[in-house]
Amino acid sequence: MLDLITPFLVNSAVQAITPILLAALAGTLCGRVGVFNMALEGQMLVGAFAAVVGSYATGSALGGILFAMLATMLFSTILAYGVTIFRGDAVVICVGMNLLASGLTAYLLRQMFGVSGTFSDPAIVGLDKIRIAAINAWPVIGWIFSRQTAITWAAWILTALVTIMMFRTPLGLRLRGVGEDAEAATSMGVDVTRYRIVTVLVAGAIVGLAGAQLSLGTVSIFSEDMSAGRGWIAVVAVMLGRNHPLWAALACVLFGFADAFSIRLQGQGLPNQVTDVVPYLVTLAALVLTHGRRRKRQDPTITASP
Amino acid sequence: MSDTARSSSRLPRLPAVPMAILVGVLLGGLLVLVSGGNPFTAYLAIVTGSLSWSSLPNTLNWAVPLVGMTLVAAIPLRGGMINLGGDGQMVVGGLVAALVPLYLPGPGWLLILCAILAAMIAAGLYATLAAWGETRHGIPMLISSLLLSYPAIGFASYVVGFPLRDTTTGLAQTPMVPEAARLPVLSGPLNAGILIMAAVAVLVVLYDRFTVGGYELRMRGLNARFAGYGGVPLARQMTAVMFASGAIAGLVGALIVLGSQFRYQDGALLSPGYTWSGLMAALLAGGEPLAAILAGAFFAALQTGGFAMQRETAIPRVLTMVMQAIIILFLAIRHGIGRQGGAR
Numbered sequence: 256m257l258d259l260i261t262p263f264l265v266n267s268a269v270q271a272i273t274p275i276l277l278a279a280l281a282g283t284l285c286g287r288v289g290v291f292n293m294a295l296e297g298q299m300l301v302g303a304f305a306a307v308v309g310s311y312a313t314g315s316a317l318g319g320i321l322f323a324m325l326a327t328m329l330f331s332t333i334l335a336y337g338v339t340i341f342r343g344d345a346v347v348i349c350v351g352m353n354l355l356a357s358g359l360t361a362y363l364l365r366q367m368f369g370v371s372g373t374f375s376d377p378a379i380v381g382l383d384k385i386r387i388a389a390i391n392a393w394p395v396i397g398w399i400f401s402r403q404t405a406i407t408w409a410a411w412i413l414t415a416l417v418t419i420m421m422f423r424t425p426l427g428l429r430l431r432g433v434g435e436d437a438e439a440a441t442s443m444g445v446d447v448t449r450y451r452i453v454t455v456l457v458a459g460a461i462v463g464l465a466g467a468q469l470s471l472g473t474v475s476i477f478s479e480d481m482s483a484g485r486g487w488i489a490v491v492a493v494m495l496g497r498n499h500p501l502w503a504a505l506a507c508v509l510f511g512f513a514d515a516f517s518i519r520l521q522g523q524g525l526p527n528q529v530t531d532v533v534p535y536l537v538t539l540a541a542l543v544l545t546h547g548r549r550r551k552r553q554d555p556t557i558t559a560s561p
Numbered sequence: 562m563s564d565t566a567r568s569s570s571r572l573p574r575l576p577a578v579p580m581a582i583l584v585g586v587l588l589g590g591l592l593v594l595v596s597g598g599n600p601f602t603a604y605l606a607i608v609t610g611s612l613s614w615s616s617l618p619n620t621l622n623w624a625v626p627l628v629g630m631t632l633v634a635a636i637p638l639r640g641g642m643i644n645l646g647g648d649g650q651m652v653v654g655g656l657v658a659a660l661v662p663l664y665l666p667g668p669g670w671l672l673i674l675c676a677i678l679a680a681m682i683a684a685g686l687y688a689t690l691a692a693w694g695e696t697r698h699g700i701p702m703l704i705s706s707l708l709l710s711y712p713a714i715g716f717a718s719y720v721v722g723f724p725l726r727d728t729t730t731g732l733a734q735t736p737m738v739p740e741a742a743r744l745p746v747l748s749g750p751l752n753a754g755i756l757i758m759a760a761v762a763v764l765v766v767l768y769d770r771f772t773v774g775g776y777e778l779r780m781r782g783l784n785a786r787f788a789g790y791g792g793v794p795l796a797r798q799m800t801a802v803m804f805a806s807g808a809i810a811g812l813v814g815a816l817i818v819l820g821s822q823f824r825y826q827d828g829a830l831l832s833p834g835y836t837w838s839g840l841m842a843a844l845l846a847g848g849e850p851l852a853a854i855l856a857g858a859f860f861a862a863l864q865t866g867g868f869a870m871q872r873e874t875a876i877p878r879v880l881t882m883v884m885q886a887i888i889i890l891f892l893a894i895r896h897g898i899g900r901q902g903g904a905r
Contacts, residue, residue, distance in 0.1 A: 293703075333890060341894040346643065346703070347844055351890040354837055358882030365877040366596035484711065491704055528719035535711040542700045542708075 262398035264515050269399050270473060272511030273407045274299060274482075277465035278489035279496070279503040280410070280417055281458035286498035287421065288454045289434035290338050293349035294331075295462055296486025297356030302327040302466020304360040307379055307477040308367070316380045319471050320406070324463035330356070331459025335452045353486075361479050373478035381475035382406060382468070406468040413461065418500045430454065434498075462486075484535075491538050495545060506541065513537040577895055578845065585888035589880055598876045607881070610869020611862040622750040622821075624861035625758045629813035630839025631857030632765050636806045638848030639769065640781040643703050644803065646691055647810045647836035649710030653687045654680035654811025656717045658818045659735045659825035660725065662742035669741025673819060676742065677757075680815035681808040687713060688807020689800050696796040702803070718827050733827035744820040754816035761809060766850045778802065782848065810836075834882070838864065841885050845892060860885055 278295040285292035302323040309322025333352055337343040361371070368374050382404040391401040421427040432440040433450045441447055469485070470477045488510055496503030517533035590600030611620045630647055637644045644650075658680040662672040687709070694705035722733040729736075744752040769775040781788040781798065789795045813835065818825055842860050846852035863885065867878030 355886035532715035
C-alpha cells in the first residue's frame, strides 16, 4: 500500500487538486453570502473553453488566463443577477447554467474551429511549469511543488488569502453577515444585493482560473465536457467544508489523492471503469462520515429539500 | 419588475412560458446569425424536421425516453425535491433489462415482462439509496442522487466491458437480446414502448390529480414543514417518491434496450442527454405532470428537428440544447420557478 505513494503520485495529485480547489474556493465565497453555487461545473467548462480561445488568439498563456477569468465572470452574471435582483431559484438557475455552458461551448467549438469533440492546435500556448531548483531538491516538498503551474501556486495562495479575508477582516465579517442574516446585515448598513453580486462575480473569475488550469495546465486542448464532474466534486467539497475555505481545501486534497491513487491502481491492472469510481465513493463515504458534524450546524443554503 | 418577481406563485404564469420560448428562439437565432448562419432556414429545418408527416414518427420515438425522463424529474419536483441521478438509474434499468432476457429462459412475452419489471425495481431501489442518504445520513438528496450516478455508470461500464461482454464485437456491449424478447414494432421506428410510456404518463397524471398520495406530494411541494405538521410522513414519502422516480428511469432504460438497441452498449443510453433535457422540461412545467409531459414532447420535437437542421444547414444541433437552457434560465429569472423561489 505505502509503496503506491510515490513522488509522481503526490505531484499528479497536486495537479488534479488545483481546478477543484479553485472552484471550491469560489463555492465557499458564494455560500458565505448565501448563494448556493451549483453551477461550478458549467463555469469551469466556460473557463476552460475561453482559456483555449484566449491562448489561441493572443498566442500567450497569460492571455488565455485573463480571457478565461473575464468570460467566466461574464457568464456568472446570470447567477449573480438571477438570484438577487430577479429573485430566481439558485438551483434552477445553476442547472440551466450548466446546460448552457455545455451546449454553448460545444456549439462555439464547432462554429469557431470547425471541430467537434476535441480541439488541439499548436497555436494554443499552455502554461509553463515553474521549476525552482532549491525547492525541487527537498524530498517531500519537492514532490509537491516541483513542476507545477503558476495557477497551482495561485490556488494555494488564494486559499490562504480568502481564509484571512473571510475571518480576519471587516470585509469578511460583512460578507459572512450577508449570508448568515441578510436582514441584520441590512440593518447594519450593508448592501446585501451588492455584496452578493460582487462576490458571485469574483468567484466566477476564480472558477475561470480553474478552467484555465484544466485546459492549459497539463494538456493544452479543449474537449467537450472536459470538466467531467470536477465542478460537482467542488460543490461537495464546499458542503463537506461547510463553506469554510480550509476545510473545503482539505476535502479537495482528499479527493485529489483518491483520484491520483485511482490512476495509480490502473497501473496495477485494475480496469479504469472500476478505478474511475474510487473518488466518488471516497466522496460519498466522507459525506456519510461527517454527517454528525454537519447536522449540528446544517447550513441553510445547502439543504436540498425545504 | 417588482410585482411579477415577487409573485409567490410557484408555477410560472401562463404567458411566461411562451415568452420564455420566444426569448430562447430569438437568442438562439441571434447566435446562429452571429456565427454566420441563416436563422430562418435553421428554424424551418427544425420545424419540418420534427413535425412534418414523415418526421413525426421520429419525433415520437425520441419523445418516449425524453418524456420518461421528464416524469423522472417531475415527480420529485412536485414535492419540492430534485433527483439529479436519472443517468445512473437509467443505466441500472437498461443493464438489468439487457441481462434478464439473456440469462433467463422462457417465452418472449414473459421475458419482456420480467425484464421491464426487474429493471424498474432495480433502478427504483438504486434511487431510494439517495433518499436514504438524506433521511439517514443528512446528505442532501440533490448531491447524493448525482454522486450515486457515477458508481452505477462505472459498474455498468465494467460489466459490459469485461465479464459479460459480447466477445464477437470489438465494443463494450452485451450480446443481443433474443428476438422474441424485443418489443414488438408498431410501424416505422415506433415500437410498443410508446404505448407503455403513454400508459405510465397517464397513471402519473391521474395519481397526481386524484389520489391522497398525489395531494400529499403537492402539499409537500408547497410547504414541506406544513405537510409534515399535517401528518405526512416526510421520510417515507421521500423514499417512495424516489422509488417511483427511479423506477420510471429504469423503465426508460429498459424501453431503449428492448425497443431499439437490443443490447446494453456502454455510453449509448447517456449520450443523448435525456436526463438533463427531462429535468429542464420538468422545471419548465414547475413539476406539474401534464404540463411537464407537454414540455418534454416539445423538447423532443426541438431535438429531433435539430438533427434535420444539422443535416441540411450544417448548423450544429447542440444549438437546440442552448435554446433549452436559455428558456429555463429566462423562466427561472423571471418568475423564480422551482422550490422556494427567492435568493434565500
